[in-house]
Amino acid sequence: MELSGLMVLTPALCLCSMDKDSPDVHQDLNALKTKFQEMRKVVSAMPGIHLSPERQQQQLHRLREQVRTKNELLQKYKSLCMFEIPKE
Amino acid sequence: MLAISRNQKLLQSGEENQVLELLIHRDGEFQELMKLALNQGKIHHEMQVLEKEVEKRDSDIQQLQKQLKEAEQILATAVYQAKEKLKSIEKARKGAVSSEEIIKYAHRISASNAVCAPLTWVPGDPRRPYPTDLEMRSGLLGQMNNPSTNGVNGHLPGDALAAGRLPDVLAPQYPWQSNDMAVNMLPPNHSSDFVLEPPGHNKENEDDVEVMSTDSSSSSSDSD
Numbered sequence: 001m002e003l004s005g006l007m008v009l010t011p012a013l014c015l016c017s018m019d020k021d022s023p024d025v026h027q028d029l030n031a032l033k034t035k036f037q038e039m040r041k042v043v044s045a046m047p048g049i050h051l052s053p054e055r056q057q058q059q060l061h062r063l064r065e066q067v068r069t070k071n072e073l074l075q076k077y078k079s080l081c082m083f084e085i086p087k088e
Numbered sequence: 089m090l091a092i093s094r095n096q097k098l099l100q101s102g103e104e105n106q107v108l109e110l111l112i113h114r115d116g117e118f119q120e121l122m123k124l125a126l127n128q129g130k131i132h133h134e135m136q137v138l139e140k141e142v143e144k145r146d147s148d149i150q151q152l153q154k155q156l157k158e159a160e161q162i163l164a165t166a167v168y169q170a171k172e173k174l175k176s177i178e179k180a181r182k183g184a185v186s187s188e189e190i191i192k193y194a195h196r197i198s199a200s201n202a203v204c205a206p207l208t209w210v211p212g213d214p215r216r217p218y219p220t221d222l223e224m225r226s227g228l229l230g231q232m233n234n235p236s237t238n239g240v241n242g243h244l245p246g247d248a249l250a251a252g253r254l255p256d257v258l259a260p261q262y263p264w265q266s267n268d269m270a271v272n273m274l275p276p277n278h279s280s281d282f283v284l285e286p287p288g289h290n291k292e293n294e295d296d297v298e299v300m301s302t303d304s305s306s307s308s309s310d311s312d
Contacts, residue, residue: 048132049125056131063138070145077152
């Protein structure tokens with residue numbers, strides 16, 4: 001995962017934190033910012049996260065119930081023979 | 089001075105440790121959230137599949153609804169027609185007529201040659217499927233309206249009939265009128281009571297009759 005880069009950067013940051021004015025720190029900080037921005041883009045494009053997990057479960061349950069009910073309705077009317085067809 | 093700098097370094101290392109711990113903690117939270125997001129992504133994919141199935145079922149239900157509607161219309165028409173037929177059957181049962189009466193009426197209608205020309209009919213024959221002027225005048229109404237034409241010596245055609253003679257009105261007046269035709273003009277019970285002399289043929293009169301019968305201005309002639 002891209003977020004694991006955070007763990008890689010963290011020790012580098014710690015090492016450079018000894019000298020805050022060194023150019024390496026600035027480079028690492030910029031790289032970190034870029035990674036954060038990319039991470040935000042990726043996360044916003046992820047499907048299914050616009051709903052909370054509870055709402056998502058409710059919607060999933062509702063959809064399953066709809067499919068089951070409609071299947072039962074279709075099965076009922078297709079298998080129902082109201083007229084007896086006389087054998088000629 | 090050295091002590092102050094050592095304290096400052098100790099404080100800095102403490103802060104850095106806190107920052108590191110916070111970072112590690114945040115990273116852990118991010119990992120958890122990422123797992124949750126992936127799980128939600130799978131659920132979202134399953135929901136999309138279910139939505140497609142729901143759409144397909146909806147179209148199947150709409151198709152079934154159309155077919156049921158058509159069947160309902162057909163059945164409604166059939167039931168209406170059956171009810172109308174039952175009504176007409178009931179009406180026919182209430183006004184039932186015996187077959188013998190119907191056959192009698194059929195005989196009467198066909199006896200006047202109203203439905204089919206007689207076998208001996210030819211163009212020029214004055215007989216018509218409806219009563220002609222001659223026949224109407226020789227009937228009861230005609231005799232009532234024209235008392236001057238009542239038989240010979242004041243006798244009514246009925247007297248002539250009773251005497252066994254043809255009334256003058258029915259006597260053959262035209263060359264093409266034969267005895268059979270004159271007899272046919274009478275009621276059926278009198279047709280066999282008379283023996284008539286055949287009238288003389290006049291060719292001029294025949295031509296006149298042919299012209300008359302084919303004349304389009306004639307009211308009674310009707311080309312068949």
